[in-house]
Amino acid sequence: MTTDIPKAGRTIHIRRDQWHLAWDHSIPPIARISSGEVVEFDMLEASCGQIQANSTVEAIGSLDFSRVDQVHGPIYVEGAEPGDTLEVEFLDLQPAEWGWTGVIPGFGLLADEFPEPALKIWHLEGGADGWAEFAPGIRIPLAPFCGEIGVAPGQPGALPTIPPYRHGGNMDTRHLTKGTRLYLPVEVPGALFSMGDGHAAQGDGEVCGTAIETPMHAVVRLTVHKDRSVPEPQYLTGGPLIQRTNTAPYYVTDGIGPDLMEATRNAIRHMIDHLQRNYGLSRSDAYMLCSVAVDLKICEVVDAPHWVVGAFLPTSIFTK
Incomplete structure (x- = not known):
């Protein structure tokens, strides 16, 4: 991993080998940008390269969990101070050809x-x-996003x-797709922004x-x-919440x-x-299909302590 800090320019490019494994404001930034500039990321998938397109289930058994969910960065944004807000505008998100x-x-x-794995x-x-x-007759529409997005915490360590966390991190929020603007609380000078954990759906x-874990090419504007x-x-x-992921009724099971x-x-x-x-x-x-296609929703909390949670299955994924 390099710690060379390129000068601010129109677009900064972050490579797949420029990653770290903790949220920590003592990690030096790998790039500095001005507010409003664009950063382009090429990112490994969430296993940090331990799982490949030709892997078998044995890769799950030998997975080194201490290397999982790496994030790429951090990026120092000039002018960001504690109490400010960092806007992350997702300009493009492109998955790899496998996940x-x-x-x-x-x-x-x-x-x-x-x-069992x-x-x-x-x-x-x-x-x-x-x-x-997923299987013959079951197709999942892609809606790529990154699960890990955040800035450095103010607390030491x-x-x-x-x-x-409150400063971001592993939010796994599928609505952070292209066109979305995410707002994060700045806790340290420069914000120290990082992201990773590409999901195709x-x-x-x-x-x-x-999810469908995949290497990701992401372009964001940081303001x-x-x-x-x-x-x-x-x-x-x-825009509307990822309407293309279902064009038919939902089948719902309640808990x-x-x-x-x-x-x-x-x-x-x-x-x-x-x-x-x-x-x-x-x-x-x-x-696994529930993880990549089913939406959990809290449907009712008013009749405490009788909560209703629905699992929403988009039936349009079934092509037969």
Whole structure:
């Protein structure tokens, strides 16, 4: 990894080998830009290159988790000071021609129920506006975004990249697609922006812990706002919420109960049963399909403590 800092220009290019594995304001920036300039990233997928297009399930078993969810950067934005807001405008997001989805033992919403590793390697067609075939008769429209986006924390010391924080991090928010503007709270001089974890498609919730993980080419514009302050990430979508991911009815399974997380688990359990019974999928394949295509929604919280969580399956992914 290089620490050379190029001079500000029209576009700064960040290479795939320019990454780090913690949110830490002591990590020196690899580039400096002026507010409003554009940064172009070429990024590894979330395993930091451990999983390749020709990998088998053995790659999940040997995965070094300490190298997972690397982020590329950091970028120093001139003029950014604590209390400011950094706007991240997503100008372009292009996935590679392949991706992967895995069941990683000990990870995900139903970790106790899926102790065995699983891996699916995807062939991605048509770039950002394309699709990927999960199985014959099941096609997933692509809607690329990056799961890891953030700035350095104000507190000293290193924070792992796996969780989300108030300054960003592993938000895994599928609506941060091209055209969206994300607003992050600046906590240190220069903001020290980084991003990574390219996803070609994901359902709200990413229930098995992985989406369609893919190397990503991303272009963003970074702008400092002195006249506003946000306490945690906020964003303005580029339009309606990813309407192309479904053009037909949804099939919904509810989970209901006094514990919000258990209601969520039940909604996914019911959806897994539905996919097995009606589409002939194995249980692990149904679980992975939920992660890349099913949206979790909190449907009702007013009748405490009886929460309702829905798992929304877009039926247009079924082409037969």
